[in-house]
Amino acid sequence: MNDEPPVLDPRTSAELAHAEIAHLLALAGVPTLAIKGPTVALWLYPDDTRSWGDADVWLPPHRMDDAVAALGGHGFTEVHPGVDHHTSEDHAVVLQRPVATTGGGEVDLHHRFPGADADPERVFAVLWGRRERTALGHTPVWVPDRSTRALLVVLNSARTTGVAQAEEDLRRVVAPDDPGGLPGVDWEDVVDLAVRVGALPALRAGLDLDPGGARVVASIPRLGAATASREWSLRSSGASRTAVRLAELRRVPPRERARRLVRWVVPHPAVMRMRDPRTVRGRGALLAGYLRRLGQGARELPTALGELRRVRRR
Template identity: 35%
Template sequence: MSALPEAVRCLSLDTAAARVTAALADHGVEAVLLKGAGLARRLGQQRHRVYTDVDLLVAPASFDLAQRTLADLGCSSALPEGRPDHRSHWYERPWRLPGPLALTVDLHRGFHGVADAEALWTGLWHSAEPIRLAGGLVPVPDDAGTALLVALHAAAPGRSDRPRADLRRALEVFPVDTWRSAADLAARTGALPSFALGLRLTTAGAALAGTLALPRQGTPALWLRAHRASPAALTIAQLAELPRVADRLRHLGPRLFPTPASMRHASPLARRGPGGLLLAYLSRLARNAGRLPAALREVRAARRGDRA
Protein backbone atom coordinates (compact mmCIF):
# COMPACT_ATOMS: atom_id res chain seq x y z
CA MET A 1 0.00 0.00 0.00
CA SER A 2 1.45 3.38 -1.03
CA ALA A 3 1.81 6.31 1.35
CA LEU A 4 -1.09 8.23 -0.24
CA PRO A 5 -3.76 5.52 0.25
CA GLU A 6 -2.51 5.02 3.83
CA ALA A 7 -2.88 8.75 4.49
CA VAL A 8 -6.33 8.81 2.90
CA ARG A 9 -7.39 5.83 4.99
CA CYS A 10 -6.17 7.43 8.23
CA LEU A 11 -7.97 10.68 7.39
CA SER A 12 -11.12 8.67 6.72
CA LEU A 13 -10.72 6.89 10.05
CA ASP A 14 -10.25 10.22 11.83
CA THR A 15 -13.43 11.53 10.22
CA ALA A 16 -15.26 8.35 11.22
CA ALA A 17 -13.98 8.62 14.80
CA ALA A 18 -15.22 12.20 15.10
CA ARG A 19 -18.57 11.43 13.46
CA VAL A 20 -19.30 8.28 15.48
CA THR A 21 -18.20 9.92 18.76
CA ALA A 22 -20.56 12.84 18.09
CA ALA A 23 -23.42 10.51 17.16
CA LEU A 24 -22.93 8.48 20.32
CA ALA A 25 -22.90 11.67 22.41
CA ASP A 26 -26.17 12.76 20.76
CA HIS A 27 -27.69 9.52 22.06
CA GLY A 28 -26.30 10.00 25.57
CA VAL A 29 -23.28 7.71 25.17
CA GLU A 30 -19.87 9.14 26.02
CA ALA A 31 -16.85 7.55 24.32
CA VAL A 32 -13.04 7.69 24.49
CA LEU A 33 -10.80 7.10 21.46
CA LEU A 34 -8.29 4.51 22.67
CA LYS A 35 -5.75 4.42 19.85
CA GLY A 36 -5.51 5.95 16.39
CA ALA A 37 -4.81 9.66 16.21
CA GLY A 38 -4.84 10.06 19.99
CA LEU A 39 -2.12 7.45 20.51
CA ALA A 40 -0.12 8.87 17.61
CA ARG A 41 -0.08 12.30 19.28
CA ARG A 42 0.86 10.90 22.69
CA LEU A 43 3.78 9.02 21.14
CA GLY A 44 4.84 11.92 18.91
CA GLN A 45 4.13 9.95 15.73
CA GLN A 46 1.49 12.11 14.08
CA ARG A 47 3.33 12.40 10.77
CA HIS A 48 4.02 8.75 10.06
CA ARG A 49 1.78 6.53 12.16
CA VAL A 50 -0.68 4.38 10.21
CA TYR A 51 -3.75 2.80 11.80
CA THR A 52 -6.43 0.52 10.46
CA ASP A 53 -9.56 0.98 12.57
CA VAL A 54 -11.29 3.11 15.20
CA ASP A 55 -11.18 1.86 18.80
CA LEU A 56 -13.82 3.49 21.00
CA LEU A 57 -14.35 2.75 24.69
CA VAL A 58 -17.78 3.28 26.27
CA ALA A 59 -19.10 2.59 29.74
CA PRO A 60 -20.13 -1.06 30.16
CA ALA A 61 -23.68 0.03 30.99
CA SER A 62 -23.84 1.99 27.71
CA PHE A 63 -22.53 -0.79 25.49
CA ASP A 64 -25.89 -2.05 24.20
CA LEU A 65 -27.14 1.47 23.50
CA ALA A 66 -23.89 2.22 21.68
CA GLN A 67 -24.38 -0.85 19.49
CA ARG A 68 -27.93 0.19 18.65
CA THR A 69 -26.67 3.65 17.75
CA LEU A 70 -24.08 2.18 15.39
CA ALA A 71 -26.78 0.07 13.77
CA ASP A 72 -28.93 3.19 13.34
CA LEU A 73 -25.98 4.86 11.59
CA GLY A 74 -26.02 2.08 9.02
CA CYS A 75 -23.13 0.11 10.50
CA SER A 76 -23.22 -3.68 10.34
CA SER A 77 -21.78 -6.20 12.78
CA ALA A 78 -18.58 -7.86 11.57
CA LEU A 79 -19.35 -10.95 13.66
CA PRO A 80 -21.40 -13.96 12.58
CA GLU A 81 -25.11 -14.05 13.29
CA GLY A 82 -26.40 -15.63 16.46
CA ARG A 83 -24.70 -15.53 19.82
CA PRO A 84 -21.20 -13.97 19.93
CA ASP A 85 -18.38 -16.11 18.63
CA HIS A 86 -16.14 -17.27 21.50
CA ARG A 87 -13.11 -16.00 19.63
CA SER A 88 -14.41 -12.45 19.89
CA HIS A 89 -13.27 -10.95 23.15
CA TRP A 90 -16.22 -10.15 25.38
CA TYR A 91 -15.04 -6.59 25.78
CA GLU A 92 -15.04 -5.54 22.12
CA ARG A 93 -17.27 -5.90 19.08
CA PRO A 94 -16.26 -4.87 15.54
CA TRP A 95 -18.70 -2.87 13.41
CA ARG A 96 -18.30 -2.08 9.71
CA LEU A 97 -19.10 1.47 8.68
CA PRO A 98 -21.15 2.18 5.54
CA GLY A 99 -19.39 3.76 2.59
CA PRO A 100 -16.94 2.97 -0.21
CA LEU A 101 -13.99 2.30 2.13
CA ALA A 102 -13.89 -0.78 4.34
CA LEU A 103 -13.67 0.96 7.73
CA THR A 104 -14.23 -0.69 11.09
CA VAL A 105 -15.13 0.62 14.53
CA ASP A 106 -14.07 -1.66 17.39
CA LEU A 107 -16.50 -0.83 20.18
CA HIS A 108 -14.96 -1.55 23.59
CA ARG A 109 -16.45 -1.94 27.05
CA GLY A 110 -13.11 -3.09 28.50
CA PHE A 111 -9.58 -3.97 27.44
CA HIS A 112 -7.03 -6.78 27.45
CA GLY A 113 -6.13 -7.91 30.97
CA VAL A 114 -8.62 -5.66 32.78
CA ALA A 115 -10.71 -7.35 35.50
CA ASP A 116 -12.89 -4.36 36.41
CA ALA A 117 -14.20 -2.79 33.21
CA GLU A 118 -16.28 -0.21 35.08
CA ALA A 119 -13.21 1.01 36.97
CA LEU A 120 -11.31 1.27 33.68
CA TRP A 121 -14.05 3.37 32.14
CA THR A 122 -14.25 5.63 35.19
CA GLY A 123 -10.48 6.09 35.32
CA LEU A 124 -10.05 6.82 31.62
CA TRP A 125 -13.15 8.98 31.19
CA HIS A 126 -12.53 11.29 34.14
CA SER A 127 -8.93 11.92 33.08
CA ALA A 128 -9.62 12.06 29.32
CA GLU A 129 -8.51 15.10 27.35
CA PRO A 130 -10.27 16.30 24.16
CA ILE A 131 -8.30 16.68 20.94
CA ARG A 132 -9.39 18.35 17.73
CA LEU A 133 -9.91 15.71 15.07
CA ALA A 134 -11.49 16.04 11.63
CA GLY A 135 -13.43 19.13 12.63
CA GLY A 136 -14.66 17.74 15.94
CA LEU A 137 -13.54 17.19 19.52
CA VAL A 138 -12.74 13.64 20.53
CA PRO A 139 -11.77 12.58 24.09
CA VAL A 140 -8.55 10.54 24.37
CA PRO A 141 -6.77 9.04 27.40
CA ASP A 142 -4.24 11.18 29.23
CA ASP A 143 -0.58 10.15 29.40
CA ALA A 144 -1.07 7.73 32.30
CA GLY A 145 -4.07 6.10 30.64
CA THR A 146 -2.14 5.81 27.40
CA ALA A 147 0.82 4.21 29.19
CA LEU A 148 -1.50 1.67 30.79
CA LEU A 149 -3.14 0.76 27.48
CA VAL A 150 0.19 0.45 25.68
CA ALA A 151 1.54 -1.97 28.28
CA LEU A 152 -1.68 -4.01 28.29
CA HIS A 153 -1.67 -4.22 24.51
CA ALA A 154 1.93 -5.43 24.57
CA ALA A 155 0.80 -8.20 26.93
CA ALA A 156 -1.83 -9.31 24.38
CA PRO A 157 -0.37 -8.42 20.97
CA GLY A 158 -2.14 -10.91 18.76
CA ARG A 159 0.08 -11.53 15.73
CA SER A 160 1.34 -7.96 15.45
CA ASP A 161 4.79 -6.59 16.29
CA ARG A 162 3.41 -3.07 16.71
CA PRO A 163 2.30 -3.33 20.37
CA ARG A 164 5.84 -4.04 21.53
CA ALA A 165 7.20 -1.26 19.30
CA ASP A 166 4.63 1.10 20.83
CA LEU A 167 5.77 0.04 24.29
CA ARG A 168 9.40 0.81 23.48
CA ARG A 169 8.38 4.24 22.16
CA ALA A 170 6.18 4.95 25.20
CA LEU A 171 9.06 4.06 27.52
CA GLU A 172 11.13 6.70 25.74
CA VAL A 173 8.38 9.35 25.83
CA PHE A 174 6.78 9.05 29.27
CA PRO A 175 8.63 9.79 32.53
CA VAL A 176 8.65 7.50 35.55
CA ASP A 177 5.92 9.47 37.30
CA THR A 178 3.55 8.79 34.39
CA TRP A 179 4.26 5.07 34.62
CA ARG A 180 3.71 5.21 38.37
CA SER A 181 0.28 6.73 37.77
CA ALA A 182 -0.39 4.07 35.14
CA ALA A 183 0.52 1.37 37.67
CA ASP A 184 -1.93 2.89 40.16
CA LEU A 185 -4.65 2.77 37.51
CA ALA A 186 -3.73 -0.82 36.70
CA ALA A 187 -4.14 -1.73 40.37
CA ARG A 188 -7.56 -0.05 40.55
CA THR A 189 -8.79 -1.88 37.47
CA GLY A 190 -7.45 -5.33 38.30
CA ALA A 191 -4.95 -5.12 35.44
CA LEU A 192 -1.70 -5.17 37.41
CA PRO A 193 -0.56 -8.70 36.37
CA SER A 194 -0.97 -7.92 32.67
CA PHE A 195 0.51 -4.43 33.07
CA ALA A 196 3.61 -5.77 34.81
CA LEU A 197 4.00 -8.61 32.32
CA GLY A 198 3.66 -6.21 29.40
CA LEU A 199 6.38 -3.94 30.76
CA ARG A 200 8.74 -6.85 31.33
CA LEU A 201 8.65 -7.77 27.64
CA THR A 202 11.38 -5.20 26.98
CA THR A 203 14.67 -4.54 28.73
CA ALA A 204 13.79 -0.94 29.58
CA GLY A 205 10.32 -1.98 30.72
CA ALA A 206 11.72 -4.69 32.96
CA ALA A 207 14.00 -2.15 34.61
CA LEU A 208 11.04 0.18 35.10
CA ALA A 209 8.96 -2.65 36.58
CA GLY A 210 11.73 -3.15 39.12
CA THR A 211 11.82 0.56 39.91
CA LEU A 212 8.04 0.54 40.48
CA ALA A 213 8.29 -2.67 42.53
CA LEU A 214 5.66 -4.33 40.37
CA PRO A 215 4.71 -7.88 41.38
CA ARG A 216 5.48 -11.02 39.42
CA GLN A 217 2.06 -12.64 39.61
CA GLY A 218 1.37 -13.70 36.05
CA THR A 219 -0.12 -17.01 34.98
CA PRO A 220 0.89 -19.41 32.19
CA ALA A 221 -2.10 -18.21 30.15
CA LEU A 222 -1.03 -14.56 30.46
CA TRP A 223 2.54 -15.43 29.51
CA LEU A 224 1.44 -17.53 26.53
CA ARG A 225 -0.75 -14.69 25.21
CA ALA A 226 2.05 -12.16 25.61
CA HIS A 227 4.43 -14.41 23.69
CA ARG A 228 1.94 -15.08 20.90
CA ALA A 229 1.50 -18.77 21.61
CA SER A 230 -0.87 -20.89 19.59
CA PRO A 231 -4.61 -20.60 20.26
CA ALA A 232 -4.65 -24.27 21.28
CA ALA A 233 -1.97 -23.73 23.95
CA LEU A 234 -3.77 -20.67 25.27
CA THR A 235 -7.06 -22.57 25.47
CA ILE A 236 -5.43 -25.41 27.44
CA ALA A 237 -3.73 -23.01 29.85
CA GLN A 238 -6.95 -21.07 30.43
CA LEU A 239 -8.83 -24.34 30.94
CA ALA A 240 -6.43 -25.43 33.67
CA GLU A 241 -6.90 -22.14 35.53
CA LEU A 242 -10.69 -22.44 35.81
CA PRO A 243 -11.80 -23.71 39.23
CA ARG A 244 -14.92 -25.74 38.44
CA VAL A 245 -15.79 -28.49 35.96
CA ALA A 246 -18.83 -26.52 34.79
CA ASP A 247 -16.61 -23.51 34.04
CA ARG A 248 -14.23 -25.71 32.08
CA LEU A 249 -17.02 -27.19 30.01
CA ARG A 250 -18.38 -23.73 29.20
CA HIS A 251 -14.87 -22.66 28.20
CA LEU A 252 -14.06 -25.71 26.08
CA GLY A 253 -17.43 -26.44 24.48
CA PRO A 254 -17.71 -23.52 22.04
CA ARG A 255 -14.03 -23.84 21.14
CA LEU A 256 -14.49 -27.45 20.08
CA PHE A 257 -17.94 -26.89 18.61
CA PRO A 258 -18.55 -23.28 17.53
CA THR A 259 -22.09 -22.32 16.57
CA PRO A 260 -23.19 -23.22 13.03
CA ALA A 261 -23.36 -19.48 12.27
CA SER A 262 -19.73 -19.10 13.33
CA MET A 263 -18.69 -22.09 11.24
CA ARG A 264 -20.46 -20.74 8.16
CA HIS A 265 -18.92 -17.33 8.76
CA ALA A 266 -15.39 -18.77 8.78
CA SER A 267 -15.53 -21.78 6.45
CA PRO A 268 -16.69 -21.98 2.81
CA LEU A 269 -17.11 -25.73 3.29
CA ALA A 270 -19.60 -25.17 6.12
CA ARG A 271 -21.74 -23.08 3.79
CA ARG A 272 -22.36 -26.08 1.50
CA GLY A 273 -25.43 -27.36 3.27
CA PRO A 274 -25.75 -29.79 6.20
CA GLY A 275 -23.20 -32.20 4.77
CA GLY A 276 -20.64 -29.46 4.31
CA LEU A 277 -21.24 -28.21 7.84
CA LEU A 278 -20.67 -31.69 9.26
CA LEU A 279 -17.44 -32.10 7.26
CA ALA A 280 -16.27 -28.68 8.47
CA TYR A 281 -16.81 -29.73 12.09
CA LEU A 282 -14.95 -33.01 11.56
CA SER A 283 -12.10 -31.20 9.82
CA ARG A 284 -11.89 -28.74 12.71
CA LEU A 285 -11.73 -31.55 15.27
CA ALA A 286 -8.97 -33.27 13.27
CA ARG A 287 -6.93 -30.08 13.05
CA ASN A 288 -7.28 -29.46 16.78
CA ALA A 289 -6.22 -33.03 17.56
CA GLY A 290 -3.15 -32.61 15.38
CA ARG A 291 -2.18 -29.41 17.18
CA LEU A 292 -2.54 -30.89 20.66
CA PRO A 293 1.02 -32.29 21.17
CA ALA A 294 2.70 -29.00 20.23
CA ALA A 295 0.22 -27.04 22.35
CA LEU A 296 0.95 -29.20 25.39
CA ARG A 297 4.68 -28.56 24.93
CA GLU A 298 4.03 -24.82 24.90
CA VAL A 299 2.02 -25.02 28.11
CA ARG A 300 4.69 -27.12 29.85
CA ALA A 301 7.35 -24.59 28.86
CA ALA A 302 5.28 -21.76 30.31
CA ARG A 303 4.71 -23.62 33.56
CA ARG A 304 8.41 -24.41 33.94
CA GLY A 305 9.17 -20.75 33.74
CA ASP A 306 10.96 -21.15 30.40
CA ARG A 307 10.01 -17.60 29.47
CA ALA A 308 12.90 -16.17 27.56
Protein backbone atom coordinates in the same frame (compact mmCIF):
# COMPACT_ATOMS: atom_id res chain seq x y z
CA MET B 1 -13.23 22.79 -12.42
CA ASN B 2 -12.67 19.36 -10.85
CA ASP B 3 -15.87 18.17 -9.16
CA GLU B 4 -14.28 15.00 -7.77
CA PRO B 5 -14.13 14.90 -3.95
CA PRO B 6 -10.62 15.04 -2.48
CA VAL B 7 -8.97 11.71 -1.76
CA LEU B 8 -8.17 11.49 1.94
CA ASP B 9 -5.14 9.70 3.31
CA PRO B 10 -5.96 6.76 5.65
CA ARG B 11 -4.99 8.69 8.78
CA THR B 12 -7.28 11.63 8.01
CA SER B 13 -10.09 9.26 7.06
CA ALA B 14 -9.68 7.34 10.31
CA GLU B 15 -9.67 10.56 12.35
CA LEU B 16 -12.94 11.59 10.73
CA ALA B 17 -14.35 8.13 11.44
CA HIS B 18 -13.49 8.50 15.13
CA ALA B 19 -15.15 11.91 15.17
CA GLU B 20 -18.29 10.61 13.49
CA ILE B 21 -18.57 7.58 15.78
CA ALA B 22 -18.06 9.74 18.87
CA HIS B 23 -20.74 12.15 17.68
CA LEU B 24 -23.31 9.48 16.81
CA LEU B 25 -22.82 7.56 20.05
CA ALA B 26 -22.95 10.76 22.09
CA LEU B 27 -26.34 11.48 20.48
CA ALA B 28 -27.43 7.99 21.56
CA GLY B 29 -26.20 8.62 25.10
CA VAL B 30 -23.56 5.87 24.96
CA PRO B 31 -20.33 6.66 26.89
CA THR B 32 -17.45 6.20 24.41
CA LEU B 33 -13.66 6.26 24.68
CA ALA B 34 -11.54 6.54 21.54
CA ILE B 35 -8.57 4.19 21.95
CA LYS B 36 -5.50 2.85 20.17
CA GLY B 37 -4.63 4.60 16.86
CA PRO B 38 -5.06 8.35 17.40
CA THR B 39 -4.44 8.24 21.16
CA VAL B 40 -1.05 6.65 20.49
CA ALA B 41 -0.04 8.46 17.30
CA LEU B 42 -0.81 11.98 18.51
CA TRP B 43 0.94 11.30 21.83
CA LEU B 44 4.06 9.24 21.12
CA TYR B 45 4.83 10.30 17.55
CA PRO B 46 5.50 14.06 17.41
CA ASP B 47 7.29 13.34 14.13
CA ASP B 48 3.88 12.43 12.66
CA THR B 49 5.19 9.09 11.37
CA ARG B 50 2.58 6.72 12.77
CA SER B 51 -0.54 6.08 10.75
CA TRP B 52 -3.68 4.32 11.88
CA GLY B 53 -6.53 2.70 10.02
CA ASP B 54 -9.69 1.39 11.64
CA ALA B 55 -11.55 3.33 14.30
CA ASP B 56 -11.39 1.71 17.74
CA VAL B 57 -13.73 2.77 20.53
CA TRP B 58 -14.45 1.29 23.97
CA LEU B 59 -17.95 1.12 25.44
CA PRO B 60 -19.55 -0.23 28.62
CA PRO B 61 -20.64 -3.81 27.84
CA HIS B 62 -24.27 -3.21 28.79
CA ARG B 63 -24.54 -0.50 26.08
CA MET B 64 -23.15 -2.57 23.21
CA ASP B 65 -26.57 -3.39 21.76
CA ASP B 66 -27.56 0.29 21.95
CA ALA B 67 -24.36 1.29 20.13
CA VAL B 68 -24.83 -1.28 17.35
CA ALA B 69 -28.44 -0.15 16.90
CA ALA B 70 -27.51 3.55 16.88
CA LEU B 71 -24.79 3.08 14.29
CA GLY B 72 -26.97 0.70 12.30
CA GLY B 73 -29.41 3.57 11.86
CA HIS B 74 -26.65 5.47 10.06
CA GLY B 75 -25.64 2.80 7.59
CA PHE B 76 -23.18 0.72 9.62
CA THR B 77 -23.48 -3.05 9.36
CA GLU B 78 -21.77 -5.96 11.09
CA VAL B 79 -18.78 -7.30 9.16
CA HIS B 80 -19.56 -10.76 10.56
CA PRO B 81 -23.33 -10.89 11.17
CA GLY B 82 -24.22 -12.57 14.43
CA VAL B 83 -20.67 -12.41 15.84
CA ASP B 84 -21.12 -10.15 18.82
CA HIS B 85 -20.57 -10.05 22.59
CA HIS B 86 -23.47 -12.48 23.05
CA THR B 87 -22.12 -15.20 20.77
CA SER B 88 -18.35 -14.73 20.76
CA GLU B 89 -15.46 -14.53 23.22
CA ASP B 90 -13.87 -11.81 21.06
CA HIS B 91 -13.28 -8.45 22.72
CA ALA B 92 -14.90 -6.32 20.00
CA VAL B 93 -17.72 -6.19 17.47
CA VAL B 94 -16.63 -5.07 14.01
CA LEU B 95 -18.85 -2.78 11.93
CA GLN B 96 -18.39 -1.21 8.52
CA ARG B 97 -20.13 1.05 6.06
CA PRO B 98 -21.45 -0.71 2.95
CA VAL B 99 -20.31 2.25 0.86
CA ALA B 100 -17.05 4.14 1.47
CA THR B 101 -17.53 7.61 2.94
CA THR B 102 -15.20 10.33 4.08
CA GLY B 103 -14.81 8.57 7.37
CA GLY B 104 -15.11 5.09 5.89
CA GLY B 105 -13.49 1.88 7.00
CA GLU B 106 -14.10 -0.56 9.82
CA VAL B 107 -15.12 0.36 13.35
CA ASP B 108 -14.18 -1.89 16.27
CA LEU B 109 -16.58 -1.55 19.20
CA HIS B 110 -14.64 -2.87 22.21
CA HIS B 111 -16.49 -4.08 25.29
CA ARG B 112 -13.28 -5.20 27.01
CA PHE B 113 -9.53 -5.11 26.46
CA PRO B 114 -7.44 -8.30 26.64
CA GLY B 115 -5.25 -8.24 29.72
CA ALA B 116 -7.63 -6.24 31.90
CA ASP B 117 -9.23 -9.23 33.61
CA ALA B 118 -11.50 -7.55 36.16
CA ASP B 119 -15.23 -7.41 35.46
CA PRO B 120 -15.56 -5.55 32.11
CA GLU B 121 -18.24 -3.20 33.45
CA ARG B 122 -15.96 -2.26 36.34
CA VAL B 123 -12.96 -1.83 34.05
CA PHE B 124 -14.83 0.61 31.83
CA ALA B 125 -16.18 2.53 34.83
CA VAL B 126 -12.64 2.96 36.20
CA LEU B 127 -11.28 4.18 32.87
CA TRP B 128 -14.28 6.42 32.23
CA GLY B 129 -13.61 8.13 35.55
CA ARG B 130 -10.09 8.98 34.32
CA ARG B 131 -11.05 10.18 30.84
CA GLU B 132 -9.75 13.32 29.12
CA ARG B 133 -11.25 15.39 26.33
CA THR B 134 -9.52 16.02 23.03
CA ALA B 135 -10.61 16.85 19.48
CA LEU B 136 -10.53 14.65 16.39
CA GLY B 137 -11.83 16.01 13.12
CA HIS B 138 -12.75 19.22 15.00
CA THR B 139 -15.13 17.16 17.15
CA PRO B 140 -14.89 16.74 20.94
CA VAL B 141 -13.90 13.16 21.77
CA TRP B 142 -13.25 11.41 25.09
CA VAL B 143 -9.93 9.54 25.32
CA PRO B 144 -8.12 7.66 28.10
CA ASP B 145 -5.77 9.64 30.33
CA ARG B 146 -2.00 9.25 29.96
CA SER B 147 -1.57 6.39 32.42
CA THR B 148 -4.41 4.47 30.80
CA ARG B 149 -2.90 5.03 27.36
CA ALA B 150 0.43 3.73 28.59
CA LEU B 151 -1.24 0.65 30.08
CA LEU B 152 -3.11 -0.10 26.85
CA VAL B 153 0.06 0.25 24.77
CA VAL B 154 1.82 -2.31 26.96
CA LEU B 155 -1.15 -4.70 27.00
CA ASN B 156 -1.47 -4.48 23.22
CA SER B 157 2.23 -5.22 22.82
CA ALA B 158 1.96 -8.25 25.11
CA ARG B 159 -0.69 -9.85 22.91
CA THR B 160 0.74 -8.89 19.49
CA THR B 161 4.35 -10.02 19.75
CA GLY B 162 6.36 -9.75 16.58
CA VAL B 163 4.28 -6.87 15.19
CA ALA B 164 6.68 -4.04 14.32
CA GLN B 165 4.25 -1.21 15.05
CA ALA B 166 3.33 -2.58 18.49
CA GLU B 167 7.03 -3.03 19.29
CA GLU B 168 7.79 0.57 18.34
CA ASP B 169 4.81 1.85 20.38
CA LEU B 170 6.16 -0.04 23.40
CA ARG B 171 9.70 1.23 22.89
CA ARG B 172 8.49 4.81 22.83
CA VAL B 173 6.17 4.55 25.82
CA VAL B 174 8.88 3.10 28.08
CA ALA B 175 11.63 5.42 26.85
CA PRO B 176 12.88 7.95 29.45
CA ASP B 177 11.85 11.56 28.92
CA ASP B 178 14.01 13.16 26.27
CA PRO B 179 14.56 16.63 24.78
CA GLY B 180 12.49 15.63 21.77
CA GLY B 181 9.34 16.07 23.82
CA LEU B 182 8.06 12.52 24.28
CA PRO B 183 5.68 12.78 27.24
CA GLY B 184 6.66 10.98 30.42
CA VAL B 185 4.59 8.36 32.21
CA ASP B 186 3.91 8.04 35.92
CA TRP B 187 4.55 4.31 36.15
CA GLU B 188 3.49 4.14 39.80
CA ASP B 189 0.08 5.40 38.69
CA VAL B 190 0.03 2.88 35.83
CA VAL B 191 0.69 0.07 38.32
CA ASP B 192 -2.10 1.37 40.60
CA LEU B 193 -4.46 1.36 37.63
CA ALA B 194 -3.34 -2.12 36.54
CA VAL B 195 -4.12 -3.47 40.00
CA ARG B 196 -7.61 -1.92 39.92
CA VAL B 197 -8.50 -3.42 36.54
CA GLY B 198 -6.81 -6.80 36.99
CA ALA B 199 -4.06 -6.12 34.47
CA LEU B 200 -0.89 -6.51 36.53
CA PRO B 201 0.17 -9.92 35.08
CA ALA B 202 -0.30 -8.71 31.50
CA LEU B 203 1.46 -5.41 32.29
CA ARG B 204 4.47 -7.30 33.59
CA ALA B 205 4.51 -9.61 30.54
CA GLY B 206 4.42 -6.65 28.15
CA LEU B 207 7.09 -4.63 29.93
CA ASP B 208 9.43 -7.63 29.92
CA LEU B 209 9.47 -7.51 26.12
CA ASP B 210 11.57 -4.33 25.93
CA PRO B 211 14.81 -3.29 27.68
CA GLY B 212 13.17 0.01 28.61
CA GLY B 213 10.26 -1.90 30.08
CA ALA B 214 12.66 -4.03 32.11
CA ARG B 215 14.09 -0.83 33.60
CA VAL B 216 10.56 0.25 34.55
CA VAL B 217 10.01 -3.11 36.27
CA ALA B 218 13.30 -2.78 38.18
CA SER B 219 12.39 0.72 39.36
CA ILE B 220 9.08 -0.25 41.02
CA PRO B 221 9.43 -2.96 43.70
CA ARG B 222 5.80 -4.15 43.63
CA LEU B 223 5.97 -4.46 39.86
CA GLY B 224 9.22 -6.38 40.14
CA ALA B 225 7.55 -8.69 42.67
CA ALA B 226 4.69 -9.37 40.28
CA THR B 227 4.91 -12.19 37.80
CA ALA B 228 3.39 -12.60 34.39
CA SER B 229 0.61 -15.18 34.57
CA ARG B 230 0.97 -18.42 32.66
CA GLU B 231 -1.59 -17.14 30.15
CA TRP B 232 0.33 -13.95 29.50
CA SER B 233 3.70 -15.65 29.44
CA LEU B 234 2.29 -17.79 26.66
CA ARG B 235 0.78 -14.84 24.80
CA SER B 236 3.95 -12.75 24.97
CA SER B 237 6.06 -15.66 23.74
CA GLY B 238 3.88 -16.22 20.68
CA ALA B 239 2.50 -19.58 21.86
CA SER B 240 -0.37 -21.33 20.10
CA ARG B 241 -3.96 -20.23 20.61
CA THR B 242 -4.78 -23.66 22.06
CA ALA B 243 -2.12 -23.30 24.77
CA VAL B 244 -3.40 -19.82 25.65
CA ARG B 245 -6.98 -21.13 25.83
CA LEU B 246 -5.96 -23.90 28.22
CA ALA B 247 -4.15 -21.40 30.43
CA GLU B 248 -7.18 -19.10 30.42
CA LEU B 249 -9.29 -21.87 31.94
CA ARG B 250 -7.17 -21.73 35.11
CA ARG B 251 -8.43 -18.24 35.99
CA VAL B 252 -12.07 -18.98 35.19
CA PRO B 253 -14.25 -19.88 38.22
CA PRO B 254 -14.82 -23.66 38.36
CA ARG B 255 -18.57 -23.33 37.78
CA GLU B 256 -17.84 -21.40 34.57
CA ARG B 257 -15.16 -23.68 33.13
CA ALA B 258 -17.46 -26.27 31.56
CA ARG B 259 -19.56 -23.63 29.83
CA ARG B 260 -16.46 -21.81 28.58
CA LEU B 261 -14.88 -25.02 27.33
CA VAL B 262 -18.01 -26.02 25.41
CA ARG B 263 -18.19 -22.56 23.86
CA TRP B 264 -14.57 -22.80 22.70
CA VAL B 265 -14.88 -26.32 21.34
CA VAL B 266 -18.31 -25.81 19.74
CA PRO B 267 -18.62 -22.08 19.03
CA HIS B 268 -21.79 -20.37 17.87
CA PRO B 269 -22.63 -21.03 14.18
CA ALA B 270 -22.06 -17.34 13.38
CA VAL B 271 -18.53 -17.63 14.75
CA MET B 272 -17.93 -20.75 12.68
CA ARG B 273 -19.11 -18.98 9.54
CA MET B 274 -16.65 -16.18 10.26
CA ARG B 275 -13.70 -18.52 10.85
CA ASP B 276 -14.47 -21.07 8.15
CA PRO B 277 -16.29 -19.68 5.09
CA ARG B 278 -16.97 -23.22 3.86
CA THR B 279 -19.58 -23.61 6.63
CA VAL B 280 -21.99 -21.15 4.98
CA ARG B 281 -23.14 -23.79 2.48
CA GLY B 282 -25.66 -25.38 4.84
CA ARG B 283 -26.10 -27.59 7.88
CA GLY B 284 -23.96 -30.39 6.48
CA ALA B 285 -21.12 -27.96 5.77
CA LEU B 286 -21.48 -26.51 9.26
CA LEU B 287 -21.26 -29.98 10.83
CA ALA B 288 -18.18 -30.73 8.71
CA GLY B 289 -16.67 -27.47 9.95
CA TYR B 290 -17.17 -28.49 13.57
CA LEU B 291 -15.54 -31.85 12.89
CA ARG B 292 -12.56 -30.17 11.22
CA ARG B 293 -12.25 -27.86 14.20
CA LEU B 294 -12.27 -30.77 16.65
CA GLY B 295 -9.68 -32.59 14.58
CA GLN B 296 -7.44 -29.54 14.42
CA GLY B 297 -7.73 -29.07 18.18
CA ALA B 298 -6.79 -32.71 18.79
CA ARG B 299 -3.73 -32.37 16.55
CA GLU B 300 -2.62 -29.17 18.29
CA LEU B 301 -3.15 -30.47 21.82
CA PRO B 302 0.26 -32.20 22.27
CA THR B 303 2.12 -29.08 21.15
CA ALA B 304 -0.04 -26.89 23.41
CA LEU B 305 0.59 -29.12 26.42
CA GLY B 306 4.32 -28.93 25.71
CA GLU B 307 4.15 -25.13 25.64
CA LEU B 308 2.33 -25.15 28.97
CA ARG B 309 4.98 -27.39 30.51
CA ARG B 310 7.78 -25.11 29.33
CA VAL B 311 6.10 -22.06 30.86
CA ARG B 312 5.49 -23.96 34.09
CA ARG B 313 9.23 -24.75 34.41
CA ARG B 314 10.29 -21.10 34.08
